[in-house]
Amino acid sequence: MIKLQKTSLLALGLIILLTFWNCLFLGKTYDLVIKNGFIVDGSGNPWFKSDIGIKNKKIVRIGLIEEKQAKKVIEAQDLIVCPGFIDIHTHCDQGILTVPTVDNYVYQGVTTVIGGNCGGHPFPLKELFKKIKKRGTSVNFGCLVGHNTIRREVMGNKMDDPTEEDLVKMKNLIRQEMEAGALGFSTGLAYMPGTYSKTEELIELASVVSQYGGIYATHLRDQGLHITEAIEEAIAIGEKNNISVQISHIKLADDAVWYQLERITRPVEEARNRGIEVTLDQYPYTATSSGFGSSFPSWAFEGGRDKFMERLENEESYKKIKAHIITRRLTSTKGINKPETIYIASFNEFPEYEGKNLREILISQGEEPTVENTADLIIDIQKKGGASAVFFQMNEEDVESLMSLSYTMHASDGEVQVQGRGVPHPRNYGTFPRVISHYVQERQVVTLEEAVRKMTSLPAQTLRLSGRGMIREGLYADLTVFDRHSFGDQATFSAPHQYSKGLVYVIVNGEVLVEKGNHTGALTGMILCARK
Numbered sequence: 001m002i003k004l005q006k007t008s009l010l011a012l013g014l015i016i017l018l019t020f021w022n023c024l025f026l027g028k029t030y031d032l033v034i035k036n037g038f039i040v041d042g043s044g045n046p047w048f049k050s051d052i053g054i055k056n057k058k059i060v061r062i063g064l065i066e067e068k069q070a071k072k073v074i075e076a077q078d079l080i081v082c083p084g085f086i087d088i089h090t091h092c093d094q095g096i097l098t099v100p101t102v103d104n105y106v107y108q109g110v111t112t113v114i115g116g117n118c119g120g121h122p123f124p125l126k127e128l129f130k131k132i133k134k135r136g137t138s139v140n141f142g143c144l145v146g147h148n149t150i151r152r153e154v155m156g157n158k159m160d161d162p163t164e165e166d167l168v169k170m171k172n173l174i175r176q177e178m179e180a181g182a183l184g185f186s187t188g189l190a191y192m193p194g195t196y197s198k199t200e201e202l203i204e205l206a207s208v209v210s211q212y213g214g215i216y217a218t219h220l221r222d223q224g225l226h227i228t229e230a231i232e233e234a235i236a237i238g239e240k241n242n243i244s245v246q247i248s249h250i251k252l253a254d255d256a257v258w259y260q261l262e263r264i265t266r267p268v269e270e271a272r273n274r275g276i277e278v279t280l281d282q283y284p285y286t287a288t289s290s291g292f293g294s295s296f297p298s299w300a301f302e303g304g305r306d307k308f309m310e311r312l313e314n315e316e317s318y319k320k321i322k323a324h325i326i327t328r329r330l331t332s333t334k335g336i337n338k339p340e341t342i343y344i345a346s347f348n349e350f351p352e353y354e355g356k357n358l359r360e361i362l363i364s365q366g367e368e369p370t371v372e373n374t375a376d377l378i379i380d381i382q383k384k385g386g387a388s389a390v391f392f393q394m395n396e397e398d399v400e401s402l403m404s405l406s407y408t409m410h411a412s413d414g415e416v417q418v419q420g421r422g423v424p425h426p427r428n429y430g431t432f433p434r435v436i437s438h439y440v441q442e443r444q445v446v447t448l449e450e451a452v453r454k455m456t457s458l459p460a461q462t463l464r465l466s467g468r469g470m471i472r473e474g475l476y477a478d479l480t481v482f483d484r485h486s487f488g489d490q491a492t493f494s495a496p497h498q499y500s501k502g503l504v505y506v507i508v509n510g511e512v513l514v515e516k517g518n519h520t521g522a523l524t525g526m527i528l529c530a531r532k
């Protein structure tokens with residue numbers, strides 16, 4: 001009896017000592033606790049109220065948590081707490097090294113950006129990843145292998161079909177990039193030199209990524225009159241290789257096809273019904289943005305820049321090029337493609353043209369804003385090194401219809417920006433907050449929970465990023481906290497360099513990146529590689 005009591009006392013003493021030790025020396029249970037937030041968890045489920053406990057980069061508890069268990073507490077009373085936004089379609093792969101704080105994305109609540117889209121990525125990927133790791137980055141970064149990059153490495157700007165040897169070389173390079181950690185394979189079939197490739201070549205090349213569980217993401221060959229055929233081509237590439245298909249920046253970019261949603265939904269839904277995973281992404285604006293290259297016939301660029309300049313000197317080929325620009329870029333059935341709908345975003349040679357439309361530029365040059373003169377101006381711009389531009393080509397109703405499809409996700413198609421440089425498309429600063437303020441709050445096209453799902457778990461699922469995209473115990477703590485009433489975009493087409501309002505906190509891998517609305521400069525992003 002006495003012996004037993006002694007043992008119990010000893011055990012009790014030990015417990016008290018351990019608890020004391022724990023509190024004093026081993027620290028708190030959580031690195032960070034977010035209290036009382038309205039949690040929109042990324043699944044599409046309705047919000048619920050809870051605390052979130054974070055430790056060692058991950059969410060370790062969802063439920064009631066005492067403040068004293070936390071090293072740091074964020075009070076999120078009346079605020080929305082959701083997974084950090086995952087932007088499946090960006091061109092951040094270049095700028096992430098020069099601006100590692102990636103401010104224009106962080107201030108949208110984005111915690112992961114995917115580069116290597118539209119067929120282009122910095123080659124080789126191993127080097128890029130090494131540099132990013134060394135420099136650090138505020139957001140997580142994943143990358144696709146770009147077909148244009150690989151084709152150019154092997155075949156230059158040749159218009160020919162690849163030889164057997166070329167195909168082997170390209171496949172080896174794609175394999176090398178997948179081994180380095182690429183998440184899939186992207187094409188930009190309206191761009192050089194991807195525009196020269198036939199479907200068979202793409203089927204063959206995409207076969208490599210199927211061995212790695214990668215996706216096929218594509219900037220379609222055509223986003224206007226021939227969009228259905230272009231989608232069918234993308235589906236064939238996925239179906240033949242048993243890989244999922246991500247159709248980039250989906251749109252009806254020609255007034256000849258406006259209001260004809262079935263040109264997109266029919267092939268996509270037929271494929272989905274056959275069991276082929278096809279998903280879409282979209283930026284929430286009615287204007288596109290790109291260079292003028294895709295306004296030219298692809299043969300104009302064959303062999304590189306010197307050849308292109310030679311062709312412009314030749315009267316015959318100049319005429320052909322001009323005729324192509326007029327039919328493909330400057331005319332449409334209902335007349336949307338006018339010089340006043342095309343704005344210069346950035347132009348190294350003539351920065352004074354940035355923010356102006358082609359009509360204004362022609363008038364300032366003493367020219368009539370005719371279709372003929374506009375085509376000459378576009379050729380001249382390309383001759384002087386090219387410019388990027390914003391094209392108003394879509395209609396609002398189509399944007400909303402595409403947005404409400406369950407398999408469409410929100411993505412920016414933007415890149416890392418330097419404050420004040422050029423007049424870029426506002427999607428670079430406003431995509432994610434705009435969806436919430438304009439399409440959830442004002443227009444009620446989607447619910448808040450649905451919009452968040454399309455910005456988080458849907459892109460994570462598509463990319464097989466299993467550790468992110470939802471608020472779940474065991475997942476990485478990438479979180480965005482905002483005021484539902486005031487969160488919104490401020491960037492406009494004429495004044496795009498404006499951050500969102502209403503963003504309160506952003507957390508990346510458990511570290512606070514935005515604190516009370518201000519970027520802390522923390523570089524806690526990780527490189528996200530495919531799981532082999």
Ligand SMILES: [Zn+2]
Binds near residue numbers: 249
């Ligand atoms: Zn694209």
